[in-house]
Amino acid sequence: MENLDGDRLELNNPIRTPMHFDIFVALGSDILPTGPFQGLHSAVTRMGKTGRIFGPGEALSMEEAIIGYTRNGAFLTFEESIKGTLEPGMLADFVVLSQDILSVPAEDIRQTIVEQTFVSGTVVYDASGSEL
Numbered sequence: 001m002e003n004l005d006g007d008r009l010e011l012n013n014p015i016r017t018p019m020h021f022d023i024f025v026a027l028g029s030d031i032l033p034t035g036p037f038q039g040l041h042s043a044v045t046r047m048g049k050t051g052r053i054f055g056p057g058e059a060l061s062m063e064e065a066i067i068g069y070t071r072n073g074a075f076l077t078f079e080e081s082i083k084g085t086l087e088p089g090m091l092a093d094f095v096v097l098s099q100d101i102l103s104v105p106a107e108d109i110r111q112t113i114v115e116q117t118f119v120s121g122t123v124v125y126d127a128s129g130s131e132l
Contacts, residue, residue, distance in 0.1 A: 001048075009054065015043060015068075016058040026076050027068035040065050040101065041109040062102055062109075092121035 004012055011017070019025050027043060029036040043065040046053050060068065074084025083091045098113040117125035 011055045011058065014055065014058045015060055019060075019064075024072065024075070025068060026072035027065060028073055029069075036069060037101075037110050037112045040069070041106065043068065044109070045106045062106075066101075091119075093119050 001009060015025055015027075027039055029039045040062065041047070043060045044062050046056050046059045048054055071080065071084040074080045074082075083093055086092070086094060095114045095118070096116040098115055099108070099111075101109055101112055104112075113127065114125070115127045116123055
């Protein structure tokens with residue numbers, strides 16, 4: 001907010017506009033210290049740290065945001081034939097979450113906790129502390 005104003009501030013990090021023009025968009029959290037739930041929250045709410053909404057027309061649905069993180073992310077690394085979707089023949093890398101992020105209010109997305117992580121169908125993390 002200190003360096004941008006007007007449309008430059010409101011339309012910073014557009015997501016919807018490129019998609020409208022058939023530009024491929026993927027989302028990721030590998031460079032953010034905040035993790036994917038903050039990224040999902042920002043993608044669907046466009047809410048900044050202060051609670052202000054920036055460029056609400058650039059918001060995605062939760063389904064679009066999840067696809068941005070999963071299927072579209074796999075495409076960027078040329079791995080779409082082995083991961084990015086849950087279907088037969090894929091690696092079965094997925095997480096079990098503490099809540100259904102498709103149905104919780106947007107303001108609650110950031111409180112989501114990863115309860116289990118599966119890689120190639122095998123549990124590699126369990127928040128309950130159970131032996132793996």
